[in-house]
Amino acid sequence: MSDARDRENRILTWKLGAIALGALGFGFALVPLYRTLCAVTGYGDQGKLLERVTAIEHPDPSRTVTVEFLTDVASAGSWDFRPEKRRIEIHPGELYTAEFFAHNLTGHESIAQAVPNISPSEVAAYFHKTECFCFAPQHFALNEGRDMPVRFIVDPSLPSHIDTITLAYTFFDESSRVTRR
Amino acid sequence: MAEHHAHAAAHDDHDHKPHGWRRWVYATNHKDIGTMYLIFAGTMFFIGGGMAMIIRAELFRPGLQFVDPQFFNSMTTMHALVMIFGAVMPAWTGLANWMIPMQVGAPDMALPRLNNFSFWILPFAFTLLLSSLFVPGGAPAGGWTMYPPLVLQTGASFPMLIFAVHMMGASSILGAINVVVTIMNMRAPGMTLLRMPLFVWSWLITAYLLIAVMPVLAGAVTMLLTDHFFGTTFFTAAGGGDPVMFQHIFWFFGHPEVYILILPAFGIISEIIPTFSRKPLFGYEAMVYAVASIAFLSFIVWAHHMFTVGMPLAAQLFFMLSTMLIAIPTGVKVFNWTATMWKGSLSFEPPMLFALAFLFLFTIGGFSGLMLAMVPADYQYQDTYFVVAHFHYVLVPGAVFAIMAGVYYWLPKWTGRMYDQTLATWHFWLSTIFVNVLFFPQHFLGLAGMPRRIPDYAVQFTDWNMVSSIGGFGFGLSQLLFPYIIVQCVRSGKPVGNRAWEGAHGLEWELPSPPPYHSWTTPPSAAVIARGAAH
Numbered sequence: 001m002s003d004a005r006d007r008e009n010r011i012l013t014w015k016l017g018a019i020a021l022g023a024l025g026f027g028f029a030l031v032p033l034y035r036t037l038c039a040v041t042g043y044g045d046q047g048k049l050l051e052r053v054t055a056i057e058h059p060d061p062s063r064t065v066t067v068e069f070l071t072d073v074a075s076a077g078s079w080d081f082r083p084e085k086r087r088i089e090i091h092p093g094e095l096y097t098a099e100f101f102a103h104n105l106t107g108h109e110s111i112a113q114a115v116p117n118i119s120p121s122e123v124a125a126y127f128h129k130t131e132c133f134c135f136a137p138q139h140f141a142l143n144e145g146r147d148m149p150v151r152f153i154v155d156p157s158l159p160s161h162i163d164t165i166t167l168a169y170t171f172f173d174e175s176s177r178v179t180r181r
Numbered sequence: 182m183a184e185h186h187a188h189a190a191a192h193d194d195h196d197h198k199p200h201g202w203r204r205w206v207y208a209t210n211h212k213d214i215g216t217m218y219l220i221f222a223g224t225m226f227f228i229g230g231g232m233a234m235i236i237r238a239e240l241f242r243p244g245l246q247f248v249d250p251q252f253f254n255s256m257t258t259m260h261a262l263v264m265i266f267g268a269v270m271p272a273w274t275g276l277a278n279w280m281i282p283m284q285v286g287a288p289d290m291a292l293p294r295l296n297n298f299s300f301w302i303l304p305f306a307f308t309l310l311l312s313s314l315f316v317p318g319g320a321p322a323g324g325w326t327m328y329p330p331l332v333l334q335t336g337a338s339f340p341m342l343i344f345a346v347h348m349m350g351a352s353s354i355l356g357a358i359n360v361v362v363t364i365m366n367m368r369a370p371g372m373t374l375l376r377m378p379l380f381v382w383s384w385l386i387t388a389y390l391l392i393a394v395m396p397v398l399a400g401a402v403t404m405l406l407t408d409h410f411f412g413t414t415f416f417t418a419a420g421g422g423d424p425v426m427f428q429h430i431f432w433f434f435g436h437p438e439v440y441i442l443i444l445p446a447f448g449i450i451s452e453i454i455p456t457f458s459r460k461p462l463f464g465y466e467a468m469v470y471a472v473a474s475i476a477f478l479s480f481i482v483w484a485h486h487m488f489t490v491g492m493p494l495a496a497q498l499f500f501m502l503s504t505m506l507i508a509i510p511t512g513v514k515v516f517n518w519t520a521t522m523w524k525g526s527l528s529f530e531p532p533m534l535f536a537l538a539f540l541f542l543f544t545i546g547g548f549s550g551l552m553l554a555m556v557p558a559d560y561q562y563q564d565t566y567f568v569v570a571h572f573h574y575v576l577v578p579g580a581v582f583a584i585m586a587g588v589y590y591w592l593p594k595w596t597g598r599m600y601d602q603t604l605a606t607w608h609f610w611l612s613t614i615f616v617n618v619l620f621f622p623q624h625f626l627g628l629a630g631m632p633r634r635i636p637d638y639a640v641q642f643t644d645w646n647m648v649s650s651i652g653g654f655g656f657g658l659s660q661l662l663f664p665y666i667i668v669q670c671v672r673s674g675k676p677v678g679n680r681a682w683e684g685a686h687g688l689e690w691e692l693p694s695p696p697p698y699h700s701w702t703t704p705p706s707a708a709v710i711a712r713g714a715a716h
Contacts, residue, residue, distance in 0.1 A: 005367075009367075012361070012365060013295075013358055013362055016392055019392050019393065020358070020396050023397055024396035024399060024400050027396060027400025027401060030426075030430050031404075034423070041493070074330075074418075115418040119491050
């Protein structure tokens with residue numbers, strides 16, 4: 001094999017290696033890219049759901065939308081977590097309060113964080129919370145159970161094809177993560 | 182000239198191959214490494230097949246018979262990982278090693294030591310993966326797609342899974358780099374890109390896909406690893422991460438991956454059908470462009486694997502339509518293969534039989550793929566046996582049959598001997614009948630609502646599951662013929678000439694059978710290349 005070809009082979013090998021490294025970088029770049037895309041389009045944006053807003057009421061009594069509440073816990077058995085009501089009928093533009101009940105069954109003092117999710121995902125841009133237990137980690141004493149409120153207002157400009165909104169919360173026991181820090 | 186001489190001497194050293202275990206462990210020869218890849222792939226095919234037999238035995242009737250559900254889930258997960266990364270991909274790399282230097286007129290692969298390295302990673306990767314069957318908590322059972330949060334609950338085998346995937350990925354990337362460098366730099370003078378055989382073309386494009394997407398998989402599993410052990414929250418909602426993002430990253434790798442598994446098959450079929458039709462391939466350039474278009478499209482369709490995660494309508498429409506677009510270049514290929522046979526002088530030796538079965542059965546898999554591409558229909562089909570039937574149709578009578586066709590096509594070239602064609606025809610008919618008995622009923626089961634990856638099922642699914650299991654056992658047993666035929670051929674096959682099949686064209690058939698240790702030490706002449714490139 002000639003030296004010239006050896007050199008060409010080496011150059012191409014390094015170029016292809018660089019492409020592979022670039023692809024690895026691209027894999028990681030997908031993380032901020034994904035977040036940006038969610039933020040820009042507003043689809044299912046967690047940031048928006050975790051953000052306190054001040055909204056003014058402009059009730060639209062001519063329209064009724066069903067809001068369903070779902071709850072889930074990340075580690076089964078350690079928490080009792082459920083909505084007070086499974087579904088309510090609301091008018092867009094009016095402020096509502098929904099209560100969620102959580103009971104610490106972990107056997108120790110605990111800190112938990114609720115993470116919201118909404119579907120259909122395009123609703124995220126129209127669902128405003130003025131107050132939510134999900135804005136901050138919640139402290140629970142051993143065996144403590146209490147009600148926690150979420151106050152929300154649905155934007156009257158909600159697209160007309162939407163008649164049901166599902167708000168889901170997952171409860172994460174954060175004690176280990178907090179104490180580790 | 183003195184310099185030239187020194188090189189010749191160095192070369193001389195190469196030609197005396199080491200004997201015993203050194204020949205294999207220190208192997209730098211493309212044929213030796215190709216052989217090792219193929220033997221490795223064959224071994225994994227039987228290990229993964231054994232797992233499939235356990236799955237089909239458990240599903241023979243409703244209720245839990247032989248294994249507990251956790252182990253059943255380990256079997257579905259490991260079967261997929263072993264078959265994809267252990268059997269099909271190494272088989273393609275093995276065929277690439279054997280054939281590409283011979284087909285482009287090169288003495289060997291461009292990077293022989295890298296070649297050795299990329300092969301020898303594999304036995305270690307799979308020892309690691311398979312030994313996870315024996316650790317506390319059992320082998321990974323969260324599915325080969327490794328979706329969080331489920332996969333994060335894997336026991337002691339979790340890091341083994343991640344590092345095994347890392348190693349398989351590294352091996353594939355290095356193998357792919359070697360293929361690209363060989364094809365781009367080592368072609369004989371006169372072997373222009375558009376004279377290359379389609380197997381070489383399809384492998385060139387596959388290699389680029391591998392280089393582009395295997396590192397993305399490595400990134401995704403690394404994020405899983407840090408989520409599990411180092412407190413990052415890429416995919417953990419509690420820390421602001423999103424498990425759906427894993428699916429996006431995974432399928433950004435995963436969809437090109439399915440073309441990595443099938444494009445070399447397109448190449449092989451494009452070699453075999455012209456040979457046994459005694460006609461040049463119809464629409465050679467269209468075939469090249471079709472493969473390239475399929476490869477390009479594979480990057481923009483990934484989310485069709487996850488229509489039900491709650492995507493905006495616009496995204497669902499985009500991914501549905503881009504997916505359906507793939508049917509066009511694939512249709513070009515199917516029609517061109519058919520047109521190649523049109524008015525040809527067909528004969529039905531075993532490689533041709535496997536190629537024809539590929540043509541029919543891969544197309545069935547393609548049609549069910551189109552059905553799955555439709556969003557509203559996919560809502561019903563997703564995670565049912567319909568999906569299982571679909572991807573097994575494209576992978577078993579698709580990729581696996583093409584590998585078998587390739588082996589039966591080139592085995593006389595590799596060994597210089599002809600295998601028992603009657604026995605190989607038996608192998609073909611048994612495989613083809615049983616593969617349909619095995620997978621066709623799974624369409625019905627899926628449409629009726631039977632979910633994937635569950636060891637038990639409702640009683641109304643019993644009959645078709647029983648049929649499917651019988652097909653599975655039949656298919657599994659018939660595969661035992663394959664190694665038998667190969668060993669018998671190597672030991673006592675009748676010697677063949679250079680051109681083992683009278684209609685075969687291409688540089689590999691200009692070499693003696695078996696070919697010399699280094700294929701084209703002097704590049705083939707322009708006349709020989711022109712005779713080879715008969716299209």
